Amino acid sequence: MTDTILRMSGITKTFPGVKALQDVNLEVRRGEILAICGENGAGKSTLMKVLSGVYPHGTYDGDIEFEGEPCHFSGIRDSEHRGIVIIHQELALASNLSIAENIFLGNERAKHGWINWNETNAAADELLRRVGLNESAVTPVIELGVGKQQLVEIAKALSKDVKLLILDEPTAALNDADSEHLLGLLRGLRDEGITCVIISHKLNEVMGISDRVTILRDGKTIWTDEIENLSEEKIIAGMVGRSLENRYPDHEPTIGEEILRIEDWTVYSPTQSDRALVRKANLTLRRGEIVGLAGLMGAGRTELAMSVFGRSYGVNISGKLIKDGKEIQARTVREAIDHGIAYATEDRKRYGLNLIEDIKRNVSAAGLSKLANAGWVDGNEERKVADEFRASMNIKAPSVESVVGKLSGGNQQKVVLSKWIFTDPDVLILDEPTRGIDVGAKYEIYTIINRLADEGKAILVISSELPELLGICDRIYTLSAGRITGEVPRAEATQESLMTLMTKEEQEVAP
Template sequence: MTDTILRMSGITKTFPGVKALQDVNLEVRRGEIHSICGENGAGKSTLMKVLSGVYPHGTYEGDIEFDGEACEFSGIRDSEHRGIVIIHQELALASNLSIAENIFLGNEQAKRGFIDWNRTNHAADELLRRVGLGESAVTPVIDLGVGKQQLVEIAKALSKKVKLLILDEPTAALNDEDSEHLLGLLRGLRDEGITCVIISHKLNEVMSISDRVTILRDGKTIWTQETAELTEDKVISGMVGRDLEHRYPEHTPNIGEEALRIEDWTVYSPIQADRALVRGVNMTLRRGEIVGLAGLMGAGRTELAMSVFGRSYGVNISGKLIKDGKEIRARNVAEAIDNGLAYATEDRKRYGLNLIEDIKRNISAAGLSKLAKGGWVDGNEEHKVADEFRASMNIKAPTVESIVGKLSGGNQQKVVLSKWIFTDPDVLILDEPTRGIDVGAKYEIYTIINRLADEGKAVLVISSELPELLGICDRIYTLSAGRITGEVARADATQEGLMTLMTKEEQEVAP
């Protein structure tokens, strides 16, 4: 008889006006890696919040049995006491504290009523080695990128006596190399007898690591099957309720004149002023062209993009930006926008959106001057513009007064794109435009990117997913240690070839 560690039966969760979960059933075997897949809004995260006590007993219907006993959790402390630890998609770290302080926050290593800092830092260093994060335990979290912060979250989870580890999109912020490292870590935990439940949109990872897969759609359980019996297409069909013939929309480019040329671009770190993060980069973007930028974490992709966009990152920046044959000055974000540049950040929830504001205000935020009359924003015109974007971008919300923080990841990304498209840019830099969104929404984003190129805009796509770059880009640059190491036409590009170029100068990373 199969040893079941978790059984959730008849779980129903209702929010005002919305039934998020309807009679959901989930069974997880001890020592397995179990993936839960579904489109945004399918109920995956809600189900895990029910399990972990974020939504306490009494706020939902149904039963939870863990490790052979019925459970009624009133909060996260209850579930953690039983050995259930959840790592949410939204990282919950205190940026002003050190890595060690974050790992043991609420679980302090104390001696006679005082925190034992030697013990704390030593234990944190051990956990960091275990997750493969080469940082000191005393490093402030604020100095870490989002990928490294994810590893801190995992180290924090491992510091507890975990029996069931729940990870909500654990590799969403990681590149291929770091994702594979994390997946290897999870396999090792499985070998130690720790059970893992993973929510992920990355189907290649789901297929490579899972023992079984459960599909949720519209708040209901569709099926649970052994991964060995599945294909990615079958998983997608279960998620969306239909077959997707092609993962990437077909597109024939109409490439025109050069829109932007980046010449000898060099950027230094604002933290270590003698460390060059971007070194002598030369790139060209043409109208009607979708150009990809590939690189491992720390290669300098985001630093390059942000520095080009109004020098919003870095110090001692040198080099030239040539737009439509003339050098431009983009010394700040306002000048960058005035010169027809736009940048959609990789971290849409922190930097790309005002989550407590509505769709209308978010879309108009970067282009208010276009709506101003006599120094006042024309509210009627603002509403009209936002409503047009809601329709043309297929933003799934009842009105443009809907709060952005309540939207799914895919719809939030459409709002970010709408905001920048409203500024009428000639060059769009899209940093991880499909991070953390489901396959159906990804397809819509790809279609929007194609449409922008067809309108004659130059589009630069930064992505950690090489299949994505190969599927939508006309040309791909590779970046390693802040330097361009290759430029490959789509017809000549392969994952293996790109990875070789992405690691070409890894050993030369500046100290």
Template structure:
């Protein structure tokens, strides 16, 4: 391949943070007009490499060279890279919620005449950009009024306003539902057809296989290799990412299922925003000790609403029904009640509800069970440290020590900290809402192992997941939820994706 066919070549990129080498002699090349995927485990160096490219880590802070359109580039800032047409969209969207779409699109690049913003020109240009990304919104709409999927499109429209040649997207579909993800991938194909080169970082291998032309795998800060998508398979990509073959995506397990520990009967929940709308209707399910039970459903089926309402009524109004624990009806009016009765809930949004990112690992792990570690209102710091360190070691949380800020951890390790926090409460029932969302295949396997170990210790585990293969590979039974109703219960032996989907869509076409 001649150099002129490559819009980007990065050679010998080495980046260190103190004594830690995040990138070691990485070589990366992207052809003009392609969609190029970068895959690797959390912490492999993918985002760091893109930050080097985009000037977040400026020239001089790394070794190696960057060649764009055949010329060596020394970007000292993000603005430098954007001037050359290199634009990065980070996983955490950088939009101002209180400002309008148009204001966000041209923030720092205002459409002004004689020092005054020309709002007619601004809104007209914004409307044209929104049309390019297929977003039918008024440019004056505040960002806060948009869902995450539409916000992602606004970020892409903002990149197009900068005359982008190379668009980098870091986990663009991580927080999107299936429909929004499909729309975004179609948009990337359209941009490719317009001559815009795209680099996409993603853990979703099915999406990578569907949209990319070529795939580069990075492991432990080094380039493993690049392959055409025609010769790629998920197993080959995974093998490159984790350094070993994963013949089995799920660790082996011999279930030892005991007596019933929790029964939810005729559970009904109304929306706190629209009290007349029923979001969970007459749902009933049971959990037994040592059992892993799945809860499947399409977006909006009521899975999270069911879990949060059971967990101390942390969601919903006009809640009715019965909860029976160990044969005795219990009242769970608050989260404190739920914890006291041995029920724990790991939220699907670990950064918003599961963790205090500015605190260290130790404080996060102890947060839900502080009374166990306190005397007369004072936390026994030595015991707190020892407990957190024990969890760090047993769960394989990759950090130098428990004083490491939680924000500095990869997604998989953050998820382990959330699990450790709730394991510290020693629950009988653990509800896991999307436990592997946003983590790579290697970290998924480790989390599955932890779930299996919890079940082996006699815990009852309820797993909510949008990934049907995950439920089929992990669970002993799976309930299906559709429009707030439990529409089916399937055993491990009888479960298939097709059968679950039949239950998950039951009643939707009436």
């Protein structure tokens, strides 16, 4: 008989105007890795917050049983006391504290009110060895990359004698090496008898690590099945309610004249003034063309984009920007916008949006001058513009007064795009435009990108996902160690050929 460690029955959770979960049922077997998949807004994170006590008992309908006993969690401490630990997509670490301090924060190794630091650091070191993190326990968390911080969160969970570990999009911000290390660690924890629930949009990872998959759609349970019965295509069909035979919409480009040329572009680090992050980069963009920029982490992709956009990153920047055949100066973000250049950041929550403001204010933020008269913004016109974008971009929200921080990732990304499209740019730089977004929302974003290209805009897409670049771009540049190492037409590009160019050694690409 199957040993069920967790059973959630008839879970219904309602927010004002929205039923986030409706009669959801979930069973998790002891010692398995269960993946929960669904589009943004399907209710995955909400369900896990119900389980962990973030949404306490009494704020939802339905029953939770853990290890055969009914549970009424009033907060996170209650669920952690039972051995249920959740690691959110936005990591909850105190950056200025050490690794050891973070691991035992709220669970200090103390006696008579005094912390035993020798015991604390020794216990932390042991946990770090267990998760495969080769760092000293006294290292400040602020010095760690995102992948290592994720391991600190898992070490923290292990310090609480975790029985059920929940991870919400654990690899969304990780590179391939860090992702593989993390997934290997989860397999090891499963072998130790720790049960894991993983929420992920990366279907190749779901297929590679899960024992079973549960699909949520529109706040309802659709089905649960064994991984050997599944394919990526079947998971997608369950998530979106239809088959996505082609994950990239068909598009026939109409490519016009050159609109922007970047010549001999060089950018130095703001913290290491002798270190060049981008070196003599040359690339061109044409009207109606979608151009990709591929490179490994640290290759200089974002640094190149941000420096072109009003020199918003880097120092000692040199080179030329030639737009419509004339050299331009884009020394500030305002000058870049005035010259028709827009940049949608890879970190929409930190830099792209004001999460406590509504859709209306976010859409108008970069183009307020278009709505102002004698220094006053026309509120009616602002609302009208936002309503038009809400309709044309299919932003799923009750109204343009909805707070952006409460939208799903896909809808937040549409708000970011709306903000920059409202400035009416000729050149739109999109940095990781589909990061953390489900396959259905990705398809919508791709359709929007195609539409913008058909309007005659030049689009530069930066992405860590090579299939994405191959699926939507007309031409792809590769970047390695800050240098452009190749320019490949879509028809000739493969993942293998791009990776070869992305990993060229410095001496191979020196001018």
